[in-house]
Amino acid sequence: MRGLRKSYGDVVALQNLDLDIASGSVVGLIGRNGAGKTTATRCIAGLLRPDAGEVQIAASATPGTSPISIATQEIELYPGLNVATNLTFFGRISGVPDPERMLTEVAAELEIEPLLTKLPKEMSIGQQRQVHVAAALMATPRLLLLDEPTAALDVAARAAVLAAVERRRTAGVGVLFSSHQLRDIEAVCDSVVLIHEGEVIAAGRVEDLITEYGGARIEVTVDGKVQVIDGEDIPAAIAQVTAGGGRVEAVNVIKPSLEAVFLTLTGMRGSDVEGI
Numbered sequence: 001m002r003g004l005r006k007s008y009g010d011v012v013a014l015q016n017l018d019l020d021i022a023s024g025s026v027v028g029l030i031g032r033n034g035a036g037k038t039t040a041t042r043c044i045a046g047l048l049r050p051d052a053g054e055v056q057i058a059a060s061a062t063p064g065t066s067p068i069s070i071a072t073q074e075i076e077l078y079p080g081l082n083v084a085t086n087l088t089f090f091g092r093i094s095g096v097p098d099p100e101r102m103l104t105e106v107a108a109e110l111e112i113e114p115l116l117t118k119l120p121k122e123m124s125i126g127q128q129r130q131v132h133v134a135a136a137l138m139a140t141p142r143l144l145l146l147d148e149p150t151a152a153l154d155v156a157a158r159a160a161v162l163a164a165v166e167r168r169r170t171a172g173v174g175v176l177f178s179s180h181q182l183r184d185i186e187a188v189c190d191s192v193v194l195i196h197e198g199e200v201i202a203a204g205r206v207e208d209l210i211t212e213y214g215g216a217r218i219e220v221t222v223d224g225k226v227q228v229i230d231g232e233d234i235p236a237a238i239a240q241v242t243a244g245g246g247r248v249e250a251v252n253v254i255k256p257s258l259e260a261v262f263l264t265l266t267g268m269r270g271s272d273v274e275g276i
């Protein structure tokens with residue numbers, strides 16, 4: 001994807017965005033709410049038409065099958081069909097040769113066999129998300145686009161999705177994994193792209209980004225004001241910020257991590273983090 005630009009009226013959602021997703025790699029897409037992740041993902045999938053730029057996708061490995069599969073951010077299932085019929089349908093339209101066998105495999109992979117006879121409205125939001133992700137896995141694409149695939153999932157369901165992503169990577173699929181769950185991104189992604197206000201502000205291997213931007217920081221709240229000190233020495237940080245007096249109300253230590261990279265580059269503080 002090269003030079004992608006997309007506006008909604010006056011709102012510039014993406015500007016000059018470049019992104020490469022190699023076969024057999026998982027690229028994490030992160031950024032604050034409204035950064036442009038969903039817009040980028042939908043442009044790649046062809047669900048949105050960019051104003052400028054180009055998206056190139058290698059042809060499908062198996063003739064007749066779809067080269068792209070997407071789990072959109074919004075859960076999209078047919079309300080009148082049960083889970084098994086929904087999933088078989090998605091397999092059929094993506095061109096897999098044996099949708100019933102695929103259903104058995106994907107249901108086992110995501111541990112959703114008990115849900116197969118349910119209608120979407122009979123499931124919790126997390127269960128619907130599992131089935132929605134399963135629908136994207138019913139294909140055999142070159143490129144798998146997952147927009148917040150672990151949102152609202154419990155620990156076991158998240159682990160099942162991450163394992164499924166690993167298997168697709170091993171099978172040579174390129175995966176774009178967009179998420180606010182930075183621990184999931186660290187667990188599964190080979191590289192990360194951080195977008196901010198529609199532009200890439202950092203990209204690279206997780207370890208490299210952490211080395212470059214993710215150093216430890218301490219945030220000390222003194223008399224209602226947050227002060228940020230680099231490093232991990234808590235007593236020294238407190239001594240520094242209280243040298244002129246003042247009452248310490250909170251101390252927040254940000255360890256070297258992708259979260260620290262995110263906070264540093266997007267200009268957020270740890271106390272803002274709850275929503276990411």
Ligand SMILES: Nc1ncnc2c1ncn2[C@@H]1O[C@H](COP(=O)(O)OP(=O)(O)OP(=O)(O)O)[C@@H](O)[C@H]1O
Pocket residue numbers: 008011012013031032033034035036037038039040073
């Ligand atoms: N249909 C739309 N009409 C107008 N503006 C839109 C529309 N969809 C998105 N936007 C705007 O485009 C920008 C990018 O939105 P987008 O949904 O791509 O962000 P995001 O990174 O996926 O956010 P989130 O993490 O909250 O899902 C935001 O400023 C948003 O308000």
